Amino acid sequence: MVVPSLKLQDLIEEIRGAKTQAQEREVIQKECAHIRASFRDGDPLHRHRQLAKLLYVHMLGYPAHFGQMECLKLIASPRFTDKRVGYLGAMLLLDERQDAHLLITNSIKNDLSQGIQAVQGLALCTLSTVGSAEMCRDLATEVEKLLLQPSSYVRKKAVLTAVHMIRKVPELSNIFLPPCAQLLHERHHGILLGTITLIMELCERSPAALKHFRKVVPQLVQILRTLVTTGYSVEHSVSGVSDPFLQVQILRLLRILGQNHEESSETMNDLLAQVATNTDTSRNAGNAVLFETVLTIMDIRAAAGLRVLAVNILGRFLLNNDRNIRYVALTSLLRMVQSDHSAVQRHRPTVVECLREPDASLSRRALELSLALVNSSNVRAMTQELQSFLESCPPDLRADCASGILLAAERFAPTKRWHIDTILRVLTTAGTHVRDDAVANLTQLIGGAQELHAYSVRRLYSALADDISQQPLVQVAAWCIGEYGDLLLEGGCEETEPLQVEEEKVLALLEKVLQSHMSLPATRGYALTALMKLSTRLRGDNNRIRQVVSIYGSCLDVELQQRAVEYNTLFRKYDHMRAAILEKMPLVERGGTQDEEAKESKEAQLSEAALVATEPQASKLLDLLDLLDGTSGAAQPPPAPEPSPGGTLVHLLDLPCASPAPEFPAAATGPQWGHSSSSGWPSSDPAPQNPQS
Amino acid sequence: MGRVSGEEGASHVHCRKHHLQVIGCVIVFYFSFFVFFLSRYASLYFCCAVENQDNELLTLEIVHRYVELLDKYFGNVCELDIIFNFEKAYFILDEFIMGGEIQETSKKSAVKAIEDSDMLQETMEEYMNKPTF
Numbered sequence: 079m080v081v082p083s084l085k086l087q088d089l090i091e092e093i094r095g096a097k098t099q100a101q102e103r104e105v106i107q108k109e110c111a112h113i114r115a116s117f118r119d120g121d122p123l124h125r126h127r128q129l130a131k132l133l134y135v136h137m138l139g140y141p142a143h144f145g146q147m148e149c150l151k152l153i154a155s156p157r158f159t160d161k162r163v164g165y166l167g168a169m170l171l172l173d174e175r176q177d178a179h180l181l182i183t184n185s186i187k188n189d190l191s192q193g194i195q196a197v198q199g200l201a202l203c204t205l206s207t208v209g210s211a212e213m214c215r216d217l218a219t220e221v222e223k224l225l226l227q228p229s230s231y232v233r234k235k236a237v238l239t240a241v242h243m244i245r246k247v248p249e250l251s252n253i254f255l256p257p258c259a260q261l262l263h264e265r266h267h268g269i270l271l272g273t274i275t276l277i278m279e280l281c282e283r284s285p286a287a288l289k290h291f292r293k294v295v296p297q298l299v300q301i302l303r304t305l306v307t308t309g310y311s312v313e314h315s316v317s318g319v320s321d322p323f324l325q326v327q328i329l330r331l332l333r334i335l336g337q338n339h340e341e342s343s344e345t346m347n348d349l350l351a352q353v354a355t356n357t358d359t360s361r362n363a364g365n366a367v368l369f370e371t372v373l374t375i376m377d378i379r380a381a382a383g384l385r386v387l388a389v390n391i392l393g394r395f396l397l398n399n400d401r402n403i404r405y406v407a408l409t410s411l412l413r414m415v416q417s418d419h420s421a422v423q424r425h426r427p428t429v430v431e432c433l434r435e436p437d438a439s440l441s442r443r444a445l446e447l448s449l450a451l452v453n454s455s456n457v458r459a460m461t462q463e464l465q466s467f468l469e470s471c472p473p474d475l476r477a478d479c480a481s482g483i484l485l486a487a488e489r490f491a492p493t494k495r496w497h498i499d500t501i502l503r504v505l506t507t508a509g510t511h512v513r514d515d516a517v518a519n520l521t522q523l524i525g526g527a528q529e530l531h532a533y534s535v536r537r538l539y540s541a542l543a544d545d546i547s548q549q550p551l552v553q554v555a556a557w558c559i560g561e562y563g564d565l566l567l568e569g570g571c572e573e574t575e576p577l578q579v580e581e582e583k584v585l586a587l588l589e590k591v592l593q594s595h596m597s598l599p600a601t602r603g604y605a606l607t608a609l610m611k612l613s614t615r616l617r618g619d620n621n622r623i624r625q626v627v628s629i630y631g632s633c634l635d636v637e638l639q640q641r642a643v644e645y646n647t648l649f650r651k652y653d654h655m656r657a658a659i660l661e662k663m664p665l666v667e668r669g670g671t672q673d674e675e676a677k678e679s680k681e682a683q684l685s686e687a688a689l690v691a692t693e694p695q696a697s698k699l700l701d702l703l704d705l706l707d708g709t710s711g712a713a714q715p716p717p718a719p720e721p722s723p724g725g726t727l728v729h730l731l732d733l734p735c736a737s738p739a740p741e742f743p744a745a746a747t748g749p750q751w752g753h754s755s756s757s758g759w760p761s762s763d764p765a766p767q768n769p770q771s
Numbered sequence: 772m773g774r775v776s777g778e779e780g781a782s783h784v785h786c787r788k789h790h791l792q793v794i795g796c797v798i799v800f801y802f803s804f805f806v807f808f809l810s811r812y813a814s815l816y817f818c819c820a821v822e823n824q825d826n827e828l829l830t831l832e833i834v835h836r837y838v839e840l841l842d843k844y845f846g847n848v849c850e851l852d853i854i855f856n857f858e859k860a861y862f863i864l865d866e867f868i869m870g871g872e873i874q875e876t877s878k879k880s881a882v883k884a885i886e887d888s889d890m891l892q893e894t895m896e897e898y899m900n901k902p903t904f
Contacts, residue, residue, distance in 0.1 A: 087855050130858055137857065158891045166861055196888045206870030231884065234874055242870040268875040275872050313877040316832060323876045326829050366828035406827050
């Protein structure tokens with residue numbers, strides 16, 4: 079090999095000089111071949127250079143596994159330069175999954191016991207980065223010995239290696255627990271930091287260790303106090319805060335020790351208050367410490383005043399210019415809102431301000447927190463804010479916001495009218511994003527508020543006239559117009575502006591909904607049924623309605639077609655029953671499958687009757703069929719029963735008739751009634767002899 | 772804590788000296804157990820992954836401390852310093868963070884440790900051409 083190998087920096091230059099990906103690959107392939115050759119039979123003095131080049135190439139993402147054995151050789155070499163690069167290579171290339179991994183154990187062992195600090199440091203570093211459980215077990219005693227070394231440099235690294243070992247092999251806690259007490263007396267910040275991390279690991283893995291270390295709480299409090307009040311040292315401070323890294327770590331340990339333990343919590347109360355009030359918050363370092371303090375206060379059994387202080391600190395964070403700080407504040411407040419509700423309430427205005435954040439993750443957290451803060455006293459104001467947020471919020475938050483508002487309205491609505499208004503506004507603003515049961519909830523709500531029927535139907539009519547694209551709104555409006563059409567046409571309603579509505583306009587609107595390509599099949603079903611109901615509510619003749627209904631008798635949509643056919647038949651053959659069947663629906667109880675069916679159509683009324691009906695009442699169904707059969711009082715129209723909640727459906731069946739004559743085929747009775755089955759209506763029933771005209 | 776890696780955002784060849792200024796720090800996203808941080812110093816981006824329970828604001832300080840260490844070692848560090856001395860960047864990191872935990876909070880001590888190691892290397896190589904690699 080005549081060409082001397084490239085220096086590392088030259089290689090880097092060459093790679094960076096490559097204009098295209100292909101060129102780069104070429105350079106690297108050439109060099110790797112070179113490197114491979116030199117690994118085989120190259121000059122040992124320059125081996126580290128070859129490996130360094132290989133590591134650079136590895137960093138760029140190219141394969142470098144052939145360098146693994148080279149790492150081993152370099153680690154075993156007596157030269158420091160070799161060891162440095164060799165250990166780096168081991169950390170990058172020889173993780174646990176590689177076969178050659180265990181082979182470094184012996185080298186590490188040797189390096190741990192020879193006297194040069196830097197070398198011991200390298201070995202410890204590698205052990206704590208890629209050490210497998212096997213390796214940790216083998217070398218635990220070596221590391222334990224190093225904890226007593228005179229050199230603080232080595233002790234500091236040994237402690238953190240112990241942390242790693244415990245993570246890999248929890249049983250080793252036995253070895254590393256005893257030295258902790260002594261190590262806590264160290265003055266060296268690095269060692270102290272490592273010790274606290276070690277104690278944290280020990281406590282997290284064993285309740286016995288946790289109990290043991292509660293004894294050191296006073297000592298920790300003292301260390302932190304000294305640090306905060308007098309421990310200012312230039313080399314450890316960050317923007318005027320004494321060693322924030324150490325402070326945060328101590329606070330974390332205190333949190334673990336104070337959790338669910340009254341006595342320890344009490345010991346730290348004063349200190350936490352002191353840190354919370356005295357830390358300089360002009361720079362991020364101070365805020366980091368403050369944040370950790372707040373987290374600790376939240377998790378231990380802190381005094382009430384301290385918790386309020388913590389919430390107030392978070393409230394202050396919300397006003398900070400730095401986005402990151404606002405972010406952690408919102409996240410933490412969300413955690414505290416259940417346990418310290420009234421304290422967090424005080425910051426409600428600020429939280430609501432955060433809704434206007436341009437940043438999506440911030441506004442999402444602000445939304446969650448705002449929804450959690452709604453209660454009966456602030457529901458009107460909060461809903462107002464949330465509604466305006468809904469109008470301008472990013473699409474992925476719409477669904478959550480809409481359902482949040484609806485939920486809050488349900489829980490805290492001051493009046494029914496306000497509730498209806500709120501739902502209406504949500505449906506108008508974000509109709510497509512609401513949950514499926516919003517429609518059912520609203521119809522149930524309106525149905526239950528008798529005094530508001532006129533108001534609701536007018537508002538819904540106006541909303542529908544404006545916009546027929548929001549499906550949930552259209553569905554509710556259609557249902558309402560169908561139910562309360564008479565109130566719509568009556569005129570005077572004090573709560574809304576006087577609205578002169580003509581029958582023709584109403585019918586036209588419903589037809590428009592039926593025909594619109596934007597309407598879902600379900601919506602069209604609602605519209606058709608509404609039209610049908612209007613045939614009894616309106617005073618004019620029903621030609622227009624009859625026309626629409628007969629047209630839809632040949633609609634392609636099966637559900638619509640069936641309805642239309644049945645309504646058609648209702649017009650033609652059972653006109654005398656029409657008023658009774660289409661009268662106002664009674665209020666349905668919430669919950670259960672009975673709801674959905676009841677709101678769909680009048681067949682559902684009967685199906686519910688069928689579900690409600692127990693065996694003895696099945697005979698009443700038969701009575702109805704009996705009547706239609708014409709065996710008794712063929713020409714006699716049934717008297718219209720008075721509406722009464724709940725019982726009306728049964729009354730419908732309670733029509734005068736002869737004694738039950740169960741001579742009909744089973745197919746016509748009970749559960750099949752009302753669902754899309756061929757025997758839905760008597761007209762398709764083969765049995766009746768004299769159908770009514 | 773995962774390893775910190777820095778990459779240059781631009782591919783200029785000439786060295787741009789700049790004062791250490793954080794241009795933006797962002798808590799990027801939560802991904803199962805980790806939170807990813809992105810810090811930007813001129814055209815250098817530092818990405819760091821920490822666990823859920825780690826203090827987010829402190830992580831920003833950690834990244835900043837690392838950059839300060841680089842700055843102190845290289846003297847007004849720029850991207851090319853890191854590119855052409857990547858192994859030094861690793862060595863410096865290994866003096867600051869070990870096994871995912873902070874080991875040394877004193878800037879002075881961390882840099883001194885690296886310089887001592889460099890000395891150790893140099894005395895062995897004093898008869899060879901510099902740079903060592």
